[in-house]
Amino acid sequence: xxxxxxxxxxxxxxxxxxxxxxxxxxxxxxxxxxxxxxxxxxxxxxxxxxxxxxxxxxxxxxxxxxxxxxxxxxxxxx
Amino acid sequence: xxxxxxxxxxxxxxxxxxxxxxxxxxxxxxxxxxxxxxxxxxxxxxxxxxxxxxxxxxxxxxxxxxxxxxxxxxxxxxxxxxxxxxxxxxxxxxxxxxxxxxxxxxxxxxxxxxxxxxxxxxxxxxxxxxxxxxxxxxxxxxxxxxxxxxxxxxxxxxxxxxxxxxxxxxxxxxxxxxxxxxxxxxxxxxxx
Ligand SMILES: [Fe+2]
Numbered sequence: 633x634x635x636x637x638x639x640x641x642x643x644x645x646x647x648x649x650x651x652x653x654x655x656x657x658x659x660x661x662x663x664x665x666x667x668x669x670x671x672x673x674x675x676x677x678x679x680x681x682x683x684x685x686x687x688x689x690x691x692x693x694x695x696x697x698x699x700x701x702x703x704x705x706x707x708x709x710x
Numbered sequence: 711x712x713x714x715x716x717x718x719x720x721x722x723x724x725x726x727x728x729x730x731x732x733x734x735x736x737x738x739x740x741x742x743x744x745x746x747x748x749x750x751x752x753x754x755x756x757x758x759x760x761x762x763x764x765x766x767x768x769x770x771x772x773x774x775x776x777x778x779x780x781x782x783x784x785x786x787x788x789x790x791x792x793x794x795x796x797x798x799x800x801x802x803x804x805x806x807x808x809x810x811x812x813x814x815x816x817x818x819x820x821x822x823x824x825x826x827x828x829x830x831x832x833x834x835x836x837x838x839x840x841x842x843x844x845x846x847x848x849x850x851x852x853x854x855x856x857x858x859x860x861x862x863x864x865x866x867x868x869x870x871x872x873x874x875x876x877x878x879x880x881x882x883x884x885x886x887x888x889x890x891x892x893x894x895x896x897x898x899x900x901x902x
Contacts, residue, residue, distance in 0.1 A: 648793065655864075656730035656794035661814075 642666060642698055666698040715775065722779035723873045726866035727790040732803035734867070735791040736821055737858050739808075741874075742784045743818030743826040746850035752777035754831035755844060761835045763895065766888040773881050780874055787867060788816055841889050848882035 643662050650658040678693050686692045741747040755774035759767045792800065792814055800809045807823055818826035834840055855875035859868055 650794075651790075653726055653728075654790055654794065655727045656732075656791075659794040659796065 664698070664700075667696045668698075671695060721783050721786060722776070723783065723870060725783050725786045725790070725870045727787060727864065728866040729862070729864035730791075730794075731862065731864065732791050732795045732799055732805060734858075734862050734864070735788045736804050736808070737861055738784055738788050738791070739816075739819065740821040740854055741851070741858070742781065742788060742816065744820035744824075744854070745830040746847055746854055747820070747826075748777050748781035748784055748851075749818055749826060750830045751847060751851065752781060753828075754833070754847065757831070758833050758840045758844070761833070762837050762840060763892060765891050766837070766841070769884060769888050773884065776877065776881075780877065783870060783874065785816055787870070837892050838889065841885050841892070844885045845882050845889075848878045848885065852878035852882070 642665055644665055646661050646663070648661060674693065674696070678695055680686065680692050681689055681694060681697075689697055691697050743749055752774050755770045755777065759770045759774070762770060792805070795803070795805075795814075797806075797809055800806060808817070811817070820826075832840070832843055834843070852875055855871050855878065859871050859875070862868060862871075
């Protein structure tokens with residue numbers, strides 16, 4: 633795959649109360665804030681992917697690209 | 711009818727889960743959103759109050775409210791068993807189908823994944839029919855707790871489940887007493 637834009641993180645980390653009596657070891661939680669939430673309006677004055685790359689990525693705009701690699705679940709990867 | 715609920719931020723009976731066993735959550739969810747589960751029980755009884763003779767309205771309020779307390783105990787058990795599980799662990803526990811729809815969220819469905827439906831409960835407007843339905847519901851809930859207890863060897867969660875099972879026994883008894891009260895209506899002088 634081609635390069636991934638280093639935009640601000642699309643992942644938020646949160647923690648929930650973990651009791652000393654909870655049966656399973658704690659897990660850090662993440663949720664995704666996709667770029668459509670942060671920039672709700674498209675404008676034409678943005679940087680664009682090359683046409684073929686845009687077709688594969690599903691968007692013309694790098695700023696609206698929201699990758700979801702397997703590691704994303706852990707929040708490490710963008 | 712005027713009703714007010716006061717929420718105390720604690721469980722009716724302590725819930726301690728000692729064994730990391732997400733598999734058990736899949737069975738416990740039967741008592742969360744299943745036909746004979748606690749949500750069904752609470753909604754069934756609280757709704758029947760409006761058309762039942764005055765003498766048993768308070769009983770339905772008491773038991774219906776207690777069922778919500780039970781619902782929170784079940785939710786706590788399910789949450790404790792699943793909140794830290796990875797998707798892989800949930801898949802191994804047979805919860806992949808839950809995960810694709812709800813991730814780590816709880817939802818009102820039964821152990822087989824059927825969503826909760828109002829067709830699980832009834833209000834016939836006939837006091838005897840309604841109370842007999844309630845008695846049957848309590849016996850079915852008691853049986854469900856037995857079958858869940860049969861599927862775990864965690865002594866702490868079994869302790870909480872035995873408490874819940876015992877409450878079904880008591881609720882059934884109190885509904886039977888309500889039937890006796892209604893029978894007595896024959897012998898009282900009615901003033902219209
Ligand atoms: Fe009950």
